[in-house]
Amino acid sequence: MANQDELFKKIASHCKEYGFIFQSSEIYDGLSATYDYGPYGVNLKNNIKQYWWKSMVQMHENIVGLDTAIFMHPTTWKASGHVDAFNDPLVDNKDSKKRYRADVLIENYMDKIEAKINKEITKAKKRFGDAFDETQFRATNPRVLANAEKHATIAKRLATAMTDGNMEDLKAQIEEYGIACPESGSKNWTEVRQFNLMFSTQLGAVAGEAGKLYLRPETAQGIFVNFLNVQRTTRQKLPFGIAQIGKAFRNEIVARQFIFRMREFEQMEMQFFIKPGTQMEWYNYWKETRMKWHQAIGHKAEDLRFHDHDNLAHYADAAVDIQYNFPFGFKELEGIHSRTDFDLASHEKYSGKKLQFFDPETKDSYVPYVLETSIGCDRMFLAAMSHAYTEEIVPDAKGKDSTRIVLKLHPALAPIKCAVLPLLKNKPELTSKAREVFNKLKYSFDCQYDEKDAIGRRYRRQDAIGTPYCITIDFDTLEDDTVTIRERDTLKQERISIDKIASIVLERTDMGQLFA
Ligand code: ATP
Numbered sequence: 001m002a003n004q005d006e007l008f009k010k011i012a013s014h015c016k017e018y019g020f021i022f023q024s025s026e027i028y029d030g031l032s033a034t035y036d037y038g039p040y041g042v043n044l045k046n047n048i049k050q051y052w053w054k055s056m057v058q059m060h061e062n063i064v065g066l067d068t069a070i071f072m073h074p075t076t077w078k079a080s081g082h083v084d085a086f087n088d089p090l091v092d093n094k095d096s097k098k099r100y101r102a103d104v105l106i107e108n109y110m111d112k113i114e115a116k117i118n119k120e121i122t123k124a125k126k127r128f129g130d131a132f133d134e135t136q137f138r139a140t141n142p143r144v145l146a147n148a149e150k151h152a153t154i155a156k157r158l159a160t161a162m163t164d165g166n167m168e169d170l171k172a173q174i175e176e177y178g179i180a181c182p183e184s185g186s187k188n189w190t191e192v193r194q195f196n197l198m199f200s201t202q203l204g205a206v207a208g209e210a211g212k213l214y215l216r217p218e219t220a221q222g223i224f225v226n227f228l229n230v231q232r233t234t235r236q237k238l239p240f241g242i243a244q245i246g247k248a249f250r251n252e253i254v255a256r257q258f259i260f261r262m263r264e265f266e267q268m269e270m271q272f273f274i275k276p277g278t279q280m281e282w283y284n285y286w287k288e289t290r291m292k293w294h295q296a297i298g299h300k301a302e303d304l305r306f307h308d309h310d311n312l313a314h315y316a317d318a319a320v321d322i323q324y325n326f327p328f329g330f331k332e333l334e335g336i337h338s339r340t341d342f343d344l345a346s347h348e349k350y351s352g353k354k355l356q357f358f359d360p361e362t363k364d365s366y367v368p369y370v371l372e373t374s375i376g377c378d379r380m381f382l383a384a385m386s387h388a389y390t391e392e393i394v395p396d397a398k399g400k401d402s403t404r405i406v407l408k409l410h411p412a413l414a415p416i417k418c419a420v421l422p423l424l425k426n427k428p429e430l431t432s433k434a435r436e437v438f439n440k441l442k443y444s445f446d447c448q449y450d451e452k453d454a455i456g457r458r459y460r461r462q463d464a465i466g467t468p469y470c471i472t473i474d475f476d477t478l479e480d481d482t483v484t485i486r487e488r489d490t491l492k493q494e495r496i497s498i499d500k501i502a503s504i505v506l507e508r509t510d511m512g513q514l515f516a
């Protein structure tokens with residue numbers, strides 16, 4: 001774990017050092033859980049959004065896009081259940097004065113039990129070598145069995161307490177398991193109480209409750225209230241989806257772990273409207289489709305897993321998370337929820353307006369069911385970074401071993417697709433030729449011109465921001481209009497003619513290949 005902590009710190013500091021992510025308002029010592037995306041960060045983030053948007057809107061005839069306002073009529077949040085039920089259980093440690101989410105304290109305790117199981121398995125793997133059968137070991141080893149049972153019992157009890165909003169039982173569990181404050185080691189806890197996660201603000205000059213507005217805690221409600229507008233104007237029939245990317249705000253009780261849990265973040269959500277009764281079929285379809293989307297970008301199958309929800313949200317009849325193996329363990333990256341007709345039916349009730357679909361086949365009108373896929377763009381960014389960050393030994397310009405940090409991002413996500421580098425800075429014939437090449441390429445994709453420092457250092461700088469291709473202009477270029485193209489991961493260098501650069505780089509960095 002220590003190594004993983006170390007890795008996580010390295011990723012965060014790499015993000016800062018290379019202009020991916022900065023702490024918000026850093027000159028004023030920052031604002032907790034709020035971050036700004038730097039020059040390379042914004043490119044990477046835009047590419048992630050594009051990958052998602054294209055996979056939804058461009059690749060599906062029956063999914064259309066939408067961009068709704070962050071502010072919505074306050075009744076929206078009454079209808080959606082957020083005013084009454086968008087709470088997290090909060091607990092304070094009386095000695096350290098630190099604030100925690102009670103369910104997260106219990107989940108962390110469960111993680112420790114899981115770690116014990118994994119330790120037993122690693123030990124046994126070493127002992128038995130190739131003959132080791134993990135499934136059998138899990139089913140028979142008494143220590144593993146005891147811990148697995150303990151884990152399952154706690155998971156069930158936690159889920160029940162969360163579903164019932166039973167704050168007393170959460171407190172009782174913290175005491176029974178002997179959970180201590182991670183900062184101080186103290187077990188002196190306050191009562192557990194509900195804390196609403198929505199930020200509120202005031203509308204214009206209207207005072208008091210009448211002017212109270214919320215910053216949306218999810219983008220989904222903007223889609224629901226526009227269901228009929230979109231359906232009528234696009235003449236879609238069920239099943240069809242509406243996709244949206246936008247900011248969401250949550251007053252998280254504790255926001256650690258860098259961009260994993262922020263108070264202002266971005267969501268990519270798609271609501272798929274379906275005929276009631278078909279939800280399990282679509283639930284399975286979207287589970288599989290979304291998992292493939294993650295794998296296509298290069299994430300390893302073993303770093304992704306499904307995690308069924310133990311306690312269902314007030315609106316769902318089935319829900320699963322796609323978890324990613326972040327440096328701090330498997331955590332939620334995306335949620336897939338079967339939301340039934342909860343949202344549309346509730347908006348019908350509160351607004352007094354019909355939100356129904358007229359089915360031309362059955363000739364009746366009904367409130368559609370909804371299948372949602374919801375992913376945090378920032379969490380996807382962190383997953384991409386965690387996957388890409390690599391330290392490796394490679395030969396330097398003189399053939400000696402040296403360590404390089406390279407971001408092995410999928411080329412379609414890379415912030416800069418290609419760097420144009422004159423071999424030497426003080427040779428005007430090389431720099432002017434390199435500028436000429438750069439000025440041609442910049443029409444096709446994001447590229448960068450760099451002439452400062454020795455060529456080896458420039459390659460390393462491009463590796464560190466994940467640039468898949470470096471083009472070097474040398475004296476031969478002046479003779480025969482050829483350049484070397486260096487590939488980031490293999491370090492292979494090829495000689496190609498200038499007029500081939502654009503098509504080669506375009507072909508190899510094209511996002512379209514991911515959908516094939
Ligand atoms: P968690 O259990 O981690 O708090 P959640 O279950 O509340 O997440 P959802 O309401 O399902 O999250 O939101 C959908 C997606 O939005 C999540 O899968 C996650 O990727 C992203 N997300 C939610 N909260 C945050 C946050 N505070 N910071 C960054 N991304 C977030």
